[in-house]
Amino acid sequence: xxxxxxxxxxxxxxxxxxxxxxxxxxxxxxxxxxxxxxxxxxxxxxxxxxxxxxxxxxxxxxxxxxxxxxxxxxxxxxxxxxxxxxxxxxxxxxxxxxxxxxxxxxxxxxxxxxxxxxxxxxxxxxxxxxxxxxxxxxxxxxxxxxxxxxxxxxxxxxxxxxxxxxxxxxxxxxxxxxxxxxxxxxxxxxxxxxxxxxxxxxxxxxxxxxxxxxxxxxxxxxxxxxxxxxxxxxxxxxxxxxxxxxxxxxxxxxxxxxxxxxxxxxxxxxxxxxxxxxxxxxxxxxxxxxxxxxxxxxxxxxxxxxxxxxxxxxxxxxxxxxxxxxxxxxxxxxxxxxxxxxxxxxxxxxxxxxxxxxxxxxxxxxxxxxxxxxxxxxxxxxxxxxxxxxxxxxxxxxxxxxxxxx
Amino acid sequence: xxxxxxxxxxxxxxxxxxxxxxxxxxxxxxxxxxxxxxxxxxxxxxxxxxxxxxxxxxxxxxxxxxxxxxxxxxxxxxxxxxxxxxxxxxxxxxxxxxxxxxxxxxxxxxxxxxxxxxxxxxxxxxxxxxxxxxxxxxxxxxxxxxxxxxxxxxxxxxxxxxxxx
Numbered sequence: 001x002x003x004x005x006x007x008x009x010x011x012x013x014x015x016x017x018x019x020x021x022x023x024x025x026x027x028x029x030x031x032x033x034x035x036x037x038x039x040x041x042x043x044x045x046x047x048x049x050x051x052x053x054x055x056x057x058x059x060x061x062x063x064x065x066x067x068x069x070x071x072x073x074x075x076x077x078x079x080x081x082x083x084x085x086x087x088x089x090x091x092x093x094x095x096x097x098x099x100x101x102x103x104x105x106x107x108x109x110x111x112x113x114x115x116x117x118x119x120x121x122x123x124x125x126x127x128x129x130x131x132x133x134x135x136x137x138x139x140x141x142x143x144x145x146x147x148x149x150x151x152x153x154x155x156x157x158x159x160x161x162x163x164x165x166x167x168x169x170x171x172x173x174x175x176x177x178x179x180x181x182x183x184x185x186x187x188x189x190x191x192x193x194x195x196x197x198x199x200x201x202x203x204x205x206x207x208x209x210x211x212x213x214x215x216x217x218x219x220x221x222x223x224x225x226x227x228x229x230x231x232x233x234x235x236x237x238x239x240x241x242x243x244x245x246x247x248x249x250x251x252x253x254x255x256x257x258x259x260x261x262x263x264x265x266x267x268x269x270x271x272x273x274x275x276x277x278x279x280x281x282x283x284x285x286x287x288x289x290x291x292x293x294x295x296x297x298x299x300x301x302x303x304x305x306x307x308x309x310x311x312x313x314x315x316x317x318x319x320x321x322x323x324x325x326x327x328x329x330x331x332x333x334x335x336x337x338x339x340x341x342x343x344x345x346x347x348x349x350x351x352x353x354x355x356x357x358x359x360x361x362x363x364x365x366x367x368x369x370x371x372x373x374x375x376x377x378x379x380x381x382x383x384x385x386x387x388x389x390x391x392x393x394x395x396x397x398x399x400x401x402x403x404x405x406x
Numbered sequence: 407x408x409x410x411x412x413x414x415x416x417x418x419x420x421x422x423x424x425x426x427x428x429x430x431x432x433x434x435x436x437x438x439x440x441x442x443x444x445x446x447x448x449x450x451x452x453x454x455x456x457x458x459x460x461x462x463x464x465x466x467x468x469x470x471x472x473x474x475x476x477x478x479x480x481x482x483x484x485x486x487x488x489x490x491x492x493x494x495x496x497x498x499x500x501x502x503x504x505x506x507x508x509x510x511x512x513x514x515x516x517x518x519x520x521x522x523x524x525x526x527x528x529x530x531x532x533x534x535x536x537x538x539x540x541x542x543x544x545x546x547x548x549x550x551x552x553x554x555x556x557x558x559x560x561x562x563x564x565x566x567x568x569x570x571x
Contacts, residue, residue: 087409088417105416144409155409172416181421185428192436199443204450218440238441239433247425269410270417274425277418333410 078344086336087156088177088268090140091118092261100261102174104138108160109168111136118173137161138169176261177268184250184265188243221245221389229393230400237396240282244275245389252332252381256374266384267333269325276325279392284317287399324391331384335377342366342373538568 092100101119108114116133121140123129129140138160141153149166151159160167174182191210198211207215221242226234251265265271293299295313298306345366350359542564546557 083410088414154412156414157409170415172419174420175414175417178417178420178424182424185424189428189431189436192432192440196436196439196443199440203443204447215444219444222441222444235441239429239437242437243425243429243432247428268414268417270413270415271421273413273418274421277422278425 076344076347078341078348081344081347082337082340083155085262085340086264086267086333088175088264088270089156090121090158090173090175092176092179094259094261102176102179104158105172105174106138106158106160107170107172108136111160111162111167135162136167176263177265177271180254180263180265181247181251181271184247184254188246188250192246217246217249218242225386225390225393229390229397231397233400234393236286237282237393240278241389241393244278244392245385248275248328248388249382249385252384253378255332255336256377256381262336264333264336267329267336269329272325272329275328275388276321279324279395280318280321282392283321283395283399286396288402290401290403291399320391320395324388328384328388331380335373335380339370339373339377342370535568542568 090104091102094100099119101117104114104116104118104120106114111134114133114136116131120131120133121129121138122131123140123142128142131138131140138158139147140156140158141147142155144154146152147159149159149161151166153159158169158171158173160169191214195211195214198207198209206212222234222238225245226238226241230237248266251263251271254260254263254265255267257263295317296310298309298313301309343366346359346363349362350356542561545564546561
């Protein structure tokens with residue numbers, strides 16, 4: 001255990017050492033590339049839609065040249081930079097211009113399911129991106145707002161147009177967060193089925209290796225979360241609690257690994273919505289007479305108070321999982337935002353490369369603080385997994401609690 | 407900001423499907439066997455601890471019974487020693503008594519014998535005295551003839567010589 005722990009420690013120390021530099025390197029790219037959104041570039045792009053990549057590159061080089069002439073025209077906007085990094089995306093942006101394309105899966109009104117890679121989208125920097133597949137024009141919007149066709153869109157949303165007519169689109173793409181989630185789930189299947197195999201092969205023996213590393217966490221979920229909260233019926237809920245705990249914990253850790261494109265799986269609200277919905281369903285489907293009695297006729301209070309409490313209790317059915325969902329997303333996103341904010345400080349003080357001394361000076365301070373934040377985020381990664389699982393367990397416990405037993 | 411706060415339909419759908427699939431796969435192939443193995447191991451450890459406790463108690467009992475046996479043995483030994491001593495004392499006393507009785511008997515027999523001897527001696531003495539008296543009387547009678555003085559001196563001498571005193 002000790003040896004495992006020290007190798008983990010060495011690994012994390014190495015990560016932390018390179019993190020400061022890597023974040024600098026990654027985002028230096030953003031500053032210098034000077035992604036622009038100028039009308040000229042757009043016009044050029046739209047005119048040469050059919051040119052393909054080579055044409056594109058030529059255009060973008062021109063645009064960059066033009067941008068450099070403009071000097072300070074594009075400011076570094078920390079807010080946009082941070083949101084861009086924590087929001088879900090249709091590809092994985094590693095650094096500079098290096099993107100890993102992901103499958104775009106759309107259900108387009110009248111055209112059925114459409115599957116293509118995100119590399120089909122072309123566009124300049126942070127502006128809207130366009131793709132033309134099977135005669136349908138797709139636009140991936142960069143900003144929240146309203147399109148020329150009067151559609152309200154949010155950043156990252158894909159809209160489709162065919163021969164001038166707007167088509168309704170349902171987006172089932174494997175986005176960055178979905179991809180990260182699938183990777184983590186696959187990793188869990190591999191790890192835990194392997195672990196189960198180890199136990200089958202070595203019955204009654206002390207665990208070794210991965211089983212040894214994971215067993216304390218499994219026991220922690222069982223003995224510190226499930227049993228105190230649910231009691232005798234804990235075994236029924238153990239699979240969900242264990243899966244949720246490890247899923248959240250590993251996704252949180254994945255978000256802290258640099259060079260992987262900054263996954264923010266548990267900070268993506270869609271993922272936590274799914275988890276919270278499951279908690280909601282399990283809680284209410286396993287609710288016993290006593291649980292519903294507490295909601296629709298709270299015992300031990302006068303009737304007028306009951307009338308006040310009933311709506312509150314009913315709202316709380318929805319509110320409890322909603323709070324779970326928001327807490328997890330907000331905490332994980334907040335950690336990323338703080339780390340990115342300290343990164344941004346370097347560029348703000350460095351004035352986009354014009355005040356290198358100030359940038360370097362603040363860089364030392366920012367990096368030190370980021371290292372501290374990384375340690376804090378390691379704690380938060382565990383803590384949020386723990387809190388989510390514990391509260392889910394308490395809700396399950398409330399739903400199945402039998403007062404006659406106590 | 408909208409993208410951060412709006413749950414994307416695709417993400418929710420994928421997350422739900424993927425999570426549920428993994429949940430069921432892990433429940434069937436991982437959590438079940440792992441939790442069962444952990445329970446089994448805990449049960450076997452608890453069993454082993456109980457067993458150890460039981461053995462320890464047994465050992466204690468054994469030690470206690472050994473101690474008791476030792477005590478009993480010691481008491482038995484003491485008792486046997488005491489009895490042996492008593493028996494020896496009794497034997498000695500008996501022997502002494504027997505010896506005393508025997509001695510007393512001997513003494514009594516000796517006394518009887520002495521008394522008999524004495525009677526015999528006295529009887530012999532009497533007859534001896536008679537004989538001496540007769541002898542004296544005979545010699546007196548014989549000397550009487552010669553002189554009175556001589557007779558008297560003779561009687562006195564004879565009386566002096568006689569072993570009567």
